[in-house]
Amino acid sequence: MSSWLGGISSGLGQSLGQVGGSLSSFTGQISTFTKDMLLEGVEEVGDAATELQVSNTKLVDIEAAFASQKSEVRFFVHLFRVEE
DSSP, X not given: OHHXXXXXXXXHHHHHHHHHHHHHHXXXXXXXXXXXXXXXXXXXXXXXXXXXXXXXXXXXXXXXXXXXHHHHHHHHHHHTOOOO
């Protein structure tokens, strides 16, 4: 029985590590997005319409990454939900 619990504990720890990695990845994406947005304020892109298009494209990309990460976290939470 203890080896069975040890196996579950090991698997849970590994999966939670993956969730942590996913959250870390998402945090990195947010940081990159923020840096890009701040740098765009310094760079000359052309006109306001081009600037808006570039910003909207990046926003769509980060929203898609967020949705993917959120789905991953929900999966792991559901997978390791402990019923009492």
